[in-house]
Amino acid sequence: MSDIPVAERAARIEYAIRDVVVPATALEAEGHEIIKLNIGDPIAYPGLPTPKHMIQAFQDSLARGETGYSPSYGLPALRIAIAKDENGKGWNCTPEDVYVCHGVTEALQIIFTATLEAGTKVLAPGPHYPPYMAYPQLFGAQTVEYRLDADDGWRVDFADIESKMDESVRLLVLINPNNPTGNVANAEDIDRLISIAEKWPNCMIIADEIYDELDFTGTQTSVASRSNSVPVFTLNGVSKVYYAPGWRIGYMALHDPMGRLGAVKDGIERLLRSRLCASTPAQMGYLSGLSGSKDWMQGYTQKVLSHRDLCLQRISKIEGLEVQSPGGAFYMFVRLTDPKWANDDKKFVLDLLHEEHVLLVHGSGFSEEMGKGHFRLVYLADSDVLNEAFDRIDRFLQHSR
Ligand SMILES: Cc1ncc(COP(=O)(O)O)c(C=O)c1O
Incomplete structure (x- = not known):
């Protein structure tokens, strides 16, 4: 057969x-x-x-028998700690803006599921972390790459973004610092990105900031902290700068400066509930990383x-x-x-x-x-x-x- x-x-x-x-x-x-x-x-x-105090917190949680399901949007204490951490990066993030996922990778799958339809586009940096190309096509959407300048430290080529924007672009992606090039976008770069995106009312920004604390330039800036207009999905988690990728914990935090994400938020919450929750003790480990000394x-x-x-x-x-x-x-x-x-x-x-x-x-x-x-x-x-x-x-x- x-x-x-x-x-x-x-x-x-x-x-x-x-x-x-x-x-x-x-x-x-x-x-x-x-x-x-x-x-x-x-x-x-x-x-x-992985720092010892984080491992200890994970183990303590296991020892207390915290091996059950947790709330779909994340443990309340962790959502509070993440919101506080994002506040420190310069924007008014509340715990209700935060959704804990099985890593940024699951957050991406949920965002794409909630926002992409056949015929829509994701504009992502070229080169980029592979899931930005792999997942959108599952929804009949297409990833189009904008150029990073190989001769100028892999800086974002804004003219290239501008030439590729149109009504079908739902998500404009910035990975900052970038994987695989290591380029860091500063506040000025981000302002330019936002000013391009705000001309297209259905365009949102994905700010993948999972390497944000590994910034050797001192200029890395949160996209959400600069946007008064365009909605931003900030992505981060425990994998890189907290050195625990196998725990599979990350988050999306929604910045909605014009209050336009009500329906998208509802879709995201439905998706989150339908996949139950992220790992309970691993969230406790991440909580200790966020709330302890850095x-x-x-x-x-x-x-x-x-x-x-x-x-x-x-x-x-x-x-x-x-x-x-x-x-x-x-x-x-x-x-x-x-x-x-x-x-x-x-x-x-x-x-x-x-x-x-x-x-x-x-x-x-x-x-x-x-x-x-x-x-x-x-x-x-x-x-x-x-x-x-x-x-x-x-x-x-x-x-x-
Ligand atoms: C830019 C970027 N985003 C996300 C991830 C994966 O994040 P997570 O482990 O939270 O799923 C990686 C991993 O290499 C990455 O490079």
Whole structure:
């Protein structure tokens, strides 16, 4: 008998970051050791553990037997703490504006489900974190990319946004700091973005600020704090700057300055109720991170920054590589200057994996058009490991010329 058919929409989904793991796992099964610089999970690298007080709070919650369902929109104490944290970023967020989800990823699925219809569009940065391309098509919508300027620190190209806006654009996305480029948008950039969006009454902004505290420029700004007109979905959570991605806790916070999101809010709440709730003890762990001292964060950020500097220094000495210095997050989007690889970044990544056992992610996995000719590197590994990886990348590039 032939195979039972898969739904077309599922067969089209790609997630480059995990797709390259398949050949790496096969090599590992043959006994090879792979240097993995592919995954944006701080826990996959040594020296950046989830803070102890957060783990303790998670464990205490379990010990108290808090293993039941929790309210669909999130634990009230956590919604209060998140609203307070967002207040600190400069806008009037109330606990009722906050909805706790299984990570930003679930928040995105809910926002797209509540706002997209067939024929509508999401305008997202190119390159971008893959779900911004993968999910909208499930609703018959389309993701259109706006350009980040590869020669100017991956800054947002506002003229490109303007040329791509039309009535069908429901969501304009800013990832700040950006994954995979590390670009940080400042207040002036955000004001320009808002002034473009406000010309289109049905357009809302998604502000993915999950790397906001990993900002080396000191200029990262909350989009909600700048908007008096355009509705903003602020996204954040425990995964990156609180170093606990496996807990799967994040949130959306709705900023509705003109009071126009009543129907959307109702749709979001229906969706949230229909999927029950986020993990109860994990919410308690996040609560402790938000309400406790954040002094520990500075040491973590310094460590990440020193790794960034090491990578910048190594890349500057390798023929065949170029990079724009990232202002935040923990990624580098490195340009392959040799035309042989610039035209086939996926082959570069796979050949490097097979010959030198270093795992990166091909840039075209973050945008076929705007990411090609690049690779993404996560620079959280130890300096010895990073140095070894660069030795191997250098050797591979020089051999393959
Ligand atoms: C820009 C961006 N948003 C969201 C996520 C995922 O967030 P979460 O773990 O909260 O689902 C990632 C993970 O890499 C990311 O890079």
